[in-house]
Amino acid sequence: NLRKMHRQQARVMLAEARHRNRQLAALLHTGHSDIWGSTANPIDGVNFFSATHLADFTDPDSATWSNYQSSGTDITIASLKAEVTAMQGVLDENGDNMGVDPDTILCPTAKYEPTKFLLAQNLMLAAASTETSNGGVTNPYSGKFNVIHVPELTTNDVNDWYLVDSKLGKSSGLPPWLAMRYSANPALELRHWDESSDYFKNTGKIKVASHVWMGCALAFPHAIRKIIGA
Numbered sequence: 101n102l103r104k105m106h107r108q109q110a111r112v113m114l115a116e117a118r119h120r121n122r123q124l125a126a127l128l129h130t131g132h133s134d135i136w137g138s139t140a141n142p143i144d145g146v147n148f149f150s151a152t153h154l155a156d157f158t159d160p161d162s163a164t165w166s167n168y169q170s171s172g173t174d175i176t177i178a179s180l181k182a183e184v185t186a187m188q189g190v191l192d193e194n195g196d197n198m199g200v201d202p203d204t205i206l207c208p209t210a211k212y213e214p215t216k217f218l219l220a221q222n223l224m225l226a227a228a229s230t231e232t233s234n235g236g237v238t239n240p241y242s243g244k245f246n247v248i249h250v251p252e253l254t255t256n257d258v259n260d261w262y263l264v265d266s267k268l269g270k271s272s273g274l275p276p277w278l279a280m281r282y283s284a285n286p287a288l289e290l291r292h293w294d295e296s297s298d299y300f301k302n303t304g305k306i307k308v309a310s311h312v313w314m315g316c317a318l319a320f321p322h323a324i325r326k327i328i329g330a
Contacts, residue, residue, distance in 0.1 A: 174329060
């Protein structure tokens, strides 16, 4: 019984993690069409994923930077080079280069295995890369990225992928997204079906349901870039 209880607890923790991931994946999916902040109080007047973020949120005439590629782009060495270079152009509030350097790729299911395989290769066919060394064709991104499978993205973003600078999120204290668990009304968190319920009358068992309440939001666009896939 103790072993069964431990398995049940593990499944509850897994279910909570999947719930959190689904909420964040839904936010990432609509991030290129949802205003950063809120419609009533936008932060710089554009969507969370946008090609025209303001360097200085308070100055509409300040320089702009991008964390969004709207063209259908598959993951290749050439496209990675272009998208990494674009992300490295992110500006801080003074209009200076922030020094962003992505180290993580978030992939939906369809792109995870091909991307992991692509970046695990040390040597490549000539058609796959223009970077050469000692007469051979080398993979300039071999071992450079942490490729993460995010199955929750598959629901909406079957082909879309994301570059993330995890180091920037840690050093700034502002990750690309936030997820916080909070306490709602106790009656909403733990629900009981007592002996007067139809459930008990039909089964002879008491049922208890635990509900997790979370608040999720996209937070720091500088550390993430969305690429519409092909």
